[in-house]
Amino acid sequence: MTAPDGQPLDVLVVGAGPTGLAAALIAHDHGAHVRIVDRRPDAPRFSRAFLVQSRTLEVLRPHGVTEELLALGDSNPQVHLHLRRRCVPVDVGEIRLPDTAFPNFLLVRQADVEAVLRRALRGRGVEVEWETQYESFRAVDGVVCDVTHHGIRRQVAARFLVGCDGSTSTVRATAGISWDGSVYPHEILLADVELDGEVQTGVAHVAVHREGLLFLLPLGETARWRVLTARPPNCAEAPTDRHHLQKILDRADVHARITRIAWSERVPVQHRVASQYRCGPVFLAGDAAHAFSPAGGQGMNTGIQDSADLGWKLAFAAHLRPGGDATLLRSYAEDRRPAAHQVLLLTHVLFWAEAGRGRVPSLLRGAFSSAGAPLVPVLLRRRRLVAHAVRVLAQLRRHYRRGPLSVEGSGYSGVAAPAGERIPDEEVTVDGGRQRLHDLIATPAVQVLLHRDTQWGMPPAPDGRLQVHRIRSWSGTGIVIVRPDGYVGFRSGSDTQGAAEWLELIGASPARST
CATH class of the missing domain: 3.30.9 (D-Amino Acid Oxidase; Chain A, domain 2)
Known part of the structure; x- marks a missing residue:
C-alpha cells in the first residue's frame, strides 16, 4: 500500500476516532505519507466526549482546525449548578487563563471534532478507509500488516503502525502488550x-x-x-x-x-494503562493506550495530545536512517506514559467524588448539595485557586522535563520556560512588530526563538521543518527551541553547537534537510 500520492507509506493509523484522525493529520502536516483505516462502515456514531481543553486547542492550532472547532462549539458556556432546591449560575467565562489564546474550555460534541479532523484530512488528499479491518502485523523493515476490506485480505507495508483503535484494541493485542x-x-x-x-x-x-x-x-x-x-x-x-x-x-x-x-x-x-506504548515499529495512542473515567473530560483530550507528541516524531523519524531515530521514538513513551498515569490518578479521585458509593463520598456530596450554594460564589472569587484547578484540568501543567528530548544548556538567564515545559503565550516584539508568541509559532515546524543579541549561523530548513525567529523583546543572548507540539526542547544561553546537536537528534537540522 502506498500513500495517496503514490509514495511509500510512512504511517498506517488504525482507528478513525479523534486520536487516530489527529495522529494522521499531524504526521501528514510534518511530511509523513499516511493512511488511516477503520473497521466501522462509516463515520456517524454518538458522542461520548463533550469537552475540548485549552491545551488540546493549542496543539491543534498549527494544523488549521481550531477556528472551525470554535465555531461549532461554545467557548463561553453558561452552567447552572443545582444544589437541592437552589440553582446557582456559574459564569465560566470569568475564569480566563492569561497565557493562552484559548482561556476557556470548549463545549463541543466529539462527533463534531471528528468531522472537523476528517475534513482537514480530506483537504490534504487523505480519506478514511472505512470497513477495513486490521488483523495482524509482522515486523519486516517496518511493518507488514494484514487488513481485510469487504472480505478481501490485503497486505499493507509501512514504516510505522499506530493503534488508535480503542480500549479493545486489536493492534495492542497483536503486539502482545498487556492492558493493566x-x-x-x-x-x-x-x-x-x-x-x-x-x-x-x-x-x-x-x-x-x-x-x-x-x-x-x-x-x-x-x-x-x-x-x-x-x-x-x-x-x-x-x-x-x-x-x-x-x-x-x-x-x-x-x-x-x-x-x-x-x-x-x-x-x-x-481505569487502565497499557504496559508499553511501543513494540518495535508499533505504537499505541488514545484509548488503545489508556482508559479513564469520564470525570474531568480528560479522555479525548489526552488521546489528541498523545497524537500531538507522536505524530511529528514519526514524521521526522521516517526521514532518519533506522537506528538514528532511537532517542526520538523512545521519547514518545517516556513523555506520554507518565502523563497517562497522572491523568489516571486525577480522574480516579474525581470519579470517586462524583460517583463513589461509599459513606464518605456520599456524605460529602450530600453536605455540598445542602450547604454549598452560598459557598460557590466565594470559591469562584478565589481566582488563583480556581485558575490553578482549571490549568490542571486543561492539561496546561503537563511537562516532559525528564524526557530524553528535554535538554537544558548552560548560561540561560531569560524568561522562556525550561526545557520540557509548555511555552506559554505572551506578547513579543519581532521584526514585524508586536504580536502574540503563539500566533508567531502557529505552523507545523520546529521553532527556534533567538534572543535579541544571539549570533545564529544556521539557515532555516528549505523544507519548512525548521523556522527561526528573533524575539527583539527578549534582551541579551539565548536560544530556545520549541518542539512542534509546543514544548521547549532545548534552552541555552548561546550554545549554538548544542542547539545543532539537538536539531540533529530529532532530524531537523538544516544540513540534513538540504
Missing part, C-alpha cells in the same frame, strides 16, 4: 431526551446530590438534551425506561419531566 488495570463497579448512562419543565435551554446543568452527579448538556444528537450520569453497580433497570430516568432527575431535584427518550447507551468505565 480494572473495571469500575459503575457504568455511565448516556441518553438523548426531550424535557418539559423549569430547565433553561442553551445552558449546561450540573446537579449534585447524595447519590452522584447528573449532567444535562444542550448537545443532544437525536433530541435537545444529553443526559450523562453514573449508574450504581448491578442496576437492573433498563436505561431506556422513562420511569427510571425520571427518578434520576427527581432525586437530583431537577424540576423537569422527560417527554421522550430518543436514544440511550450504557458504557462500562475502566
Whole structure:
C-alpha cells in the first residue's frame, strides 16, 4: 500500500476516532505519507466526549482546525449548578487563563471534532478507509500488516503502525502488550431526551446530590438534551425506561419531566494503562493506550495530545536512517506514559467524588448539595485557586522535563520556560512588530526563538521543518527551541553547537534537510 500520492507509506493509523484522525493529520502536516483505516462502515456514531481543553486547542492550532472547532462549539458556556432546591449560575467565562489564546474550555460534541479532523484530512488528499479491518502485523523493515476490506485480505507495508483503535484494541493485542488495570463497579448512562419543565435551554446543568452527579448538556444528537450520569453497580433497570430516568432527575431535584427518550447507551468505565506504548515499529495512542473515567473530560483530550507528541516524531523519524531515530521514538513513551498515569490518578479521585458509593463520598456530596450554594460564589472569587484547578484540568501543567528530548544548556538567564515545559503565550516584539508568541509559532515546524543579541549561523530548513525567529523583546543572548507540539526542547544561553546537536537528534537540522 502506498500513500495517496503514490509514495511509500510512512504511517498506517488504525482507528478513525479523534486520536487516530489527529495522529494522521499531524504526521501528514510534518511530511509523513499516511493512511488511516477503520473497521466501522462509516463515520456517524454518538458522542461520548463533550469537552475540548485549552491545551488540546493549542496543539491543534498549527494544523488549521481550531477556528472551525470554535465555531461549532461554545467557548463561553453558561452552567447552572443545582444544589437541592437552589440553582446557582456559574459564569465560566470569568475564569480566563492569561497565557493562552484559548482561556476557556470548549463545549463541543466529539462527533463534531471528528468531522472537523476528517475534513482537514480530506483537504490534504487523505480519506478514511472505512470497513477495513486490521488483523495482524509482522515486523519486516517496518511493518507488514494484514487488513481485510469487504472480505478481501490485503497486505499493507509501512514504516510505522499506530493503534488508535480503542480500549479493545486489536493492534495492542497483536503486539502482545498487556492492558493493566480494572473495571469500575459503575457504568455511565448516556441518553438523548426531550424535557418539559423549569430547565433553561442553551445552558449546561450540573446537579449534585447524595447519590452522584447528573449532567444535562444542550448537545443532544437525536433530541435537545444529553443526559450523562453514573449508574450504581448491578442496576437492573433498563436505561431506556422513562420511569427510571425520571427518578434520576427527581432525586437530583431537577424540576423537569422527560417527554421522550430518543436514544440511550450504557458504557462500562475502566481505569487502565497499557504496559508499553511501543513494540518495535508499533505504537499505541488514545484509548488503545489508556482508559479513564469520564470525570474531568480528560479522555479525548489526552488521546489528541498523545497524537500531538507522536505524530511529528514519526514524521521526522521516517526521514532518519533506522537506528538514528532511537532517542526520538523512545521519547514518545517516556513523555506520554507518565502523563497517562497522572491523568489516571486525577480522574480516579474525581470519579470517586462524583460517583463513589461509599459513606464518605456520599456524605460529602450530600453536605455540598445542602450547604454549598452560598459557598460557590466565594470559591469562584478565589481566582488563583480556581485558575490553578482549571490549568490542571486543561492539561496546561503537563511537562516532559525528564524526557530524553528535554535538554537544558548552560548560561540561560531569560524568561522562556525550561526545557520540557509548555511555552506559554505572551506578547513579543519581532521584526514585524508586536504580536502574540503563539500566533508567531502557529505552523507545523520546529521553532527556534533567538534572543535579541544571539549570533545564529544556521539557515532555516528549505523544507519548512525548521523556522527561526528573533524575539527583539527578549534582551541579551539565548536560544530556545520549541518542539512542534509546543514544548521547549532545548534552552541555552548561546550554545549554538548544542542547539545543532539537538536539531540533529530529532532530524531537523538544516544540513540534513538540504
